[in-house]
Amino acid sequence: MEYRFRDKVYLSNYMLDTDLFDKFDFLVEDATPIRSVFILKTNDGLKILKKIDYSKDELLFIYESLNHIRKNYPYVVNFKKSIDGSPFVEYQGGTYVVLDLIEGRECVFENPVDLLGASRALSKLHNASSGIQVKNIRNNLFVMGDKITKKIKELEMCKEFATLHVNKSDFDRLFLEYVDYYIEEAKESLKILEASEYKVLCETDYVLCHHDLAHHNILVDNEDNYYFVDFDYCMIDLPYHDLCNLITKAIKHNMWNSDMVDLIINGYSENRSITTRELNILYAYLMFPQDFYDIAISYYMKTRGWDEDEFFEKLKRKAEYKDDRKRFLEDFNGCHL
Numbered sequence: 001m002e003y004r005f006r007d008k009v010y011l012s013n014y015m016l017d018t019d020l021f022d023k024f025d026f027l028v029e030d031a032t033p034i035r036s037v038f039i040l041k042t043n044d045g046l047k048i049l050k051k052i053d054y055s056k057d058e059l060l061f062i063y064e065s066l067n068h069i070r071k072n073y074p075y076v077v078n079f080k081k082s083i084d085g086s087p088f089v090e091y092q093g094g095t096y097v098v099l100d101l102i103e104g105r106e107c108v109f110e111n112p113v114d115l116l117g118a119s120r121a122l123s124k125l126h127n128a129s130s131g132i133q134v135k136n137i138r139n140n141l142f143v144m145g146d147k148i149t150k151k152i153k154e155l156e157m158c159k160e161f162a163t164l165h166v167n168k169s170d171f172d173r174l175f176l177e178y179v180d181y182y183i184e185e186a187k188e189s190l191k192i193l194e195a196s197e198y199k200v201l202c203e204t205d206y207v208l209c210h211h212d213l214a215h216h217n218i219l220v221d222n223e224d225n226y227y228f229v230d231f232d233y234c235m236i237d238l239p240y241h242d243l244c245n246l247i248t249k250a251i252k253h254n255m256w257n258s259d260m261v262d263l264i265i266n267g268y269s270e271n272r273s274i275t276t277r278e279l280n281i282l283y284a285y286l287m288f289p290q291d292f293y294d295i296a297i298s299y300y301m302k303t304r305g306w307d308e309d310e311f312f313e314k315l316k317r318k319a320e321y322k323d324d325r326k327r328f329l330e331d332f333n334g335c336h337l
Contacts, residue, residue: 014038014051015092023082023089024098039101046101047080051094054232059095061137062231063087065129065208073128075121075227077102102227107218109253112263118218119267121226122210122246126239127272129208138235140209141202144285148190151293155183158300171299171312178319179296182289189287196280201238205278209237213246215253240278243268244285256324258331265336279336287329291318 016038021028030041031049038049052059066076079087080098088097108114134141159179162172210217211233219227247261254260265274274282295318298304299311306314 013094014049015094016049020089020091020096023084023091024080025083040098044080046103048099048101050097050099052088052097052232056088056095057137059088059097061135062234065132065234066231068132069125069128069208071128073124075225076125077227077229077231099229102219102221102229104219104221104225104227106216107220107226109215109250112260114220115250115260116263116267117220117224117226118213119246119264120270121218121228122213122242123239123268123270123272125210125228126207126242132206132208132236134206134236140235140237140241141206142199144198145190145193148186148193148288151288152183152186152190155179155186155293155296158296159183161300169308169312171308171315174312174315174319175296175299178292178322181322182292185287185289186293189284192280192287193284196284197277198238198281198284201278201281205238206236207239207242208234209239209242210234211237211241211245213242213249215249238281239272240282240285243282247286248290251328252321256321256328258328258335261328261332262335283329283332283336286332 016031018028021040021042026040026042026044026047028040028042032039032041036050040047040049063079066079069076070078078100080100081087082089088095090096107118109118159176162168162176162179165172168176210228210231212230217228217230219229221227243264247264250260250264251257268274295311295315298306299315304311
């Protein structure tokens with residue numbers, strides 16, 4: 001429910017009128033809100049209208065990166081240029097892009113065939129970014145150790161907040177029950193990363209990472225081509241960050257079945273081999289308790305508009321899979337390292 005409300009508020013900031021559409025040189029017959037964008041029915045086919053909330057420099061980085069990738073992997077979202085030849089239009093204080101709508105179904109992570117196809121496609125996407133120009137913008141190289149250190153300090157700060165609360169909420173009590181365990185997991189993640197060849201590989205092994213591989217951002221068309229959409233969070237990074245992202249999302253869709261991890265790694269390795277030193281970095285990423293960290297920060301830093309019950313239920317669900325997650329990490333360590 002919170003997502004729908006958030007999207008409704010965000011969509012209310014769109015300035016929809018013919019003057020905006022004229023800048024893209026098409027006629028709009030209808031506009032339908034979906035999540036945080038509008039689907040446009042136009043005389044030039046179905047389009048997506050999106051208002052961006054990041055800088056134009058970042059937008060141009062995404063645009064240029066996708067043009068680079070499309071030379072060898074065409075199955076990525078495509079920008080429609082404005083009548084001025086620009087990939088965006090500034091209008092009424094906002095920045096808008098129009099994207100070609102990709103007709104296909106969302107990837108089903110519970111389906112092994114889809115998961116295998118997505119992992120194979122991800123390796124091709126990464127391979128296609130070979131030679132991509134590294135800039136200071138959207139660059140996540142050499143920083144993971146510092147980021148994990150910062151997140152550990154933030155978890156410790158959240159623990160201090162919860163401890164100091166005189167009238168502890170249900171969330172406080174449940175958080176305090178688990179926080180020490182997850183702080184130790186975060187510290188173990190940092191220890192593994194620092195003992196790995198992370199910095200060495202940052203010099204040579206970087207790619208464009210998608211960084212938001214939710215099932216609805218991977219579309220499958222009628223010819224079983226796997227398209228990647230919504231590159232809002234993409235950046236230059238090591239490929240294992242995307243692999244971690246895909247694995248953690250898929251494993252929760254499959255009751256923490258480690259066979260799904262083997263399937264993803266094997267599918268990815270068909271086009272882009274993964275060495276033991278690279279798997280060590282992946283293991284460090286998987287070890288970090290990102291879900292627990294996210295919900296703690298959202299609650300104690302007030303970054304989400306959920307009510308107390310919703311926060312508690314989300315933390316409870318994450319706490320309930322502690323043992324499954326522990327077993328999954330042990331299986332990964334035993335099978336792949």
